[in-house]
Amino acid sequence: MIEREITKIQELVYELRVGDVMKRGVIKVIPSTQMSDLRAVLRDNRISGTPVVEEGRLVGIISLEDFIRWLYDGGPDCAVVDRMTRKVISVFEDEPLIQAFNNLERFGFGRLPVLARGIGKLTGVITKGDIIGGLLKKLDIGYRQAEIHSTRSSHIFEDIVADKSALIFEYQVSGGDFSRAGNSAGGLKTTLLRLGISPQITRRAAIATYEAEMNLIFFTNGGKIKTKIEPEIIQIEVEDDGPGIPDIDQALKPGFSTAPEWVRELGFGAGMGLHNIQKCSDRMNLSSTVGKGTRLKVEILVGNEDGSE
Amino acid sequence: MDLSEITKRLKLEVKAGNGSLSNEVQGGYASDLISDVIANAEEGDLWVTLQTHQNTVAVASMKGLAGIVLVNGREPEADTLQKAREENIPLLVSALPAFELIGRLYNLGLSGIRK
Numbered sequence: 001m002i003e004r005e006i007t008k009i010q011e012l013v014y015e016l017r018v019g020d021v022m023k024r025g026v027i028k029v030i031p032s033t034q035m036s037d038l039r040a041v042l043r044d045n046r047i048s049g050t051p052v053v054e055e056g057r058l059v060g061i062i063s064l065e066d067f068i069r070w071l072y073d074g075g076p077d078c079a080v081v082d083r084m085t086r087k088v089i090s091v092f093e094d095e096p097l098i099q100a101f102n103n104l105e106r107f108g109f110g111r112l113p114v115l116a117r118g119i120g121k122l123t124g125v126i127t128k129g130d131i132i133g134g135l136l137k138k139l140d141i142g143y144r145q146a147e148i149h150s151t152r153s154s155h156i157f158e159d160i161v162a163d164k165s166a167l168i169f170e171y172q173v174s175g176g177d178f179s180r181a182g183n184s185a186g187g188l189k190t191t192l193l194r195l196g197i198s199p200q201i202t203r204r205a206a207i208a209t210y211e212a213e214m215n216l217i218f219f220t221n222g223g224k225i226k227t228k229i230e231p232e233i234i235q236i237e238v239e240d241d242g243p244g245i246p247d248i249d250q251a252l253k254p255g256f257s258t259a260p261e262w263v264r265e266l267g268f269g270a271g272m273g274l275h276n277i278q279k280c281s282d283r284m285n286l287s288s289t290v291g292k293g294t295r296l297k298v299e300i301l302v303g304n305e306d307g308s309e
Numbered sequence: 310m311d312l313s314e315i316t317k318r319l320k321l322e323v324k325a326g327n328g329s330l331s332n333e334v335q336g337g338y339a340s341d342l343i344s345d346v347i348a349n350a351e352e353g354d355l356w357v358t359l360q361t362h363q364n365t366v367a368v369a370s371m372k373g374l375a376g377i378v379l380v381n382g383r384e385p386e387a388d389t390l391q392k393a394r395e396e397n398i399p400l401l402v403s404a405l406p407a408f409e410l411i412g413r414l415y416n417l418g419l420s421g422i423r424k
Binding site: 137140182206 | 348360
């Protein structure tokens with residue numbers, strides 16, 4: 001495992017570019033900055049050196065060491081141009097990290113100025129800390145992707161031998177139980193991702209389920225959400241036993257809501273729920289009988305990334 | 310720009326989701342209506358709101374938002390915090406009112422419209 005990580009880092013130091021990890025918006029001084037003013041620049045920014053720039057171009061670098069040497073010599077105040085190192089080792093933005101790392105190692109520098117290739121303009125500074133930070137960030141992303149992959153059961157449909165196969169998941173929703181709101185949609189989302197359904201399709205299914213779940217919580221005594229997953233289609237059926245919707249066309253209109261005040265205060269009840277469900281579905285069917293209950297059917301085609309709009 | 314930089318520059322208090330502060334913020338969305346956020350926010354958006362209940366976390370997770378910023382120094386509810394920690398959704402608090410905060414986010418280069 002450790003060996004593999006090291007190989008991964010070796011790969012990354014060649015793959016990542018200086019521009020990916022460097023700091024932009026560099027603290028810099030101009031050639032005429034006085035040595036006596038340099039102290040404040042270094043101290044306030046907690047840095048041990050800074051590039052000297054004239055009209056965007058890098059002309060030298062002045063470090064804490066240069067500053068101490070100037071103090072030690074006891075010379076009069078002068079401009080940094082008289083004390084700076086003129087022959088500066090720098091790297092280009094588009095060079096791999098390994099180049100910056102080698103230069104820092106070889107010369108024992110704390111930082112390297114970064115230039116844009118061609119125009120020679122100073123665009124940033126890179127330190128060992130930036131390199132380590134950049135590598136860690138990249139490794140973390142890689143690790144998460146590997147984790148998603150290992151918990152994925154996308155092969156499940158291929159493993160089943162049948163003329164037709166489907167997976168069914170059911171979620172129970174209690175009316176009025178706001179504290180568990182979103183659990184069904186969240187559970188479905190995790191499950192779909194693990195089944196290898198694309199994030200885009202998963203999101204649409206999760207949103208439709210979430211809005212339906214909220215409707216069960218706010219308006220009914222509870223109900224159930226039944227999802228049926230087939231290789232080509234996701235079907236979501238939501239059922240409750242009352243109170244029912246008197247006018248479905250009206251309920252489908254964006255902005256129409258019968259939500260009570262407490263629901264609106266929570267930022268719900270904007271009258272967008274059914275509309276959002278419709279937007280996420282490839283087909284939607286809503287039927288209801290007042291006093292009896294409501295039944296919602298949503299179909300999402302797995303191959304159709306864009307949805308109904 | 311990543312979220313840690315925005316957090317630093319605008320002095321946001323990080324309540325949860327420290328592990329996701331490297332999230333790249335691609336834009337911003339401001340709304341207190343949950344369905345509106347579901348319908349119109351985009352993946353990678355930073356969501357500015359005054360809602361403090363736990364459904365904000367569910368929505369942020371579902372939509373793949375970069376994080377949530379509560380305005381006016383509002384405190385998230387206990388179960389909101391817990392859920393944000395579980396799902397590693399960055400939950401931030403600004404002392405500023407929404408209008409001011411959004412203006413500053415805009416000045417940092419965030420936009421409400423994707424190119």
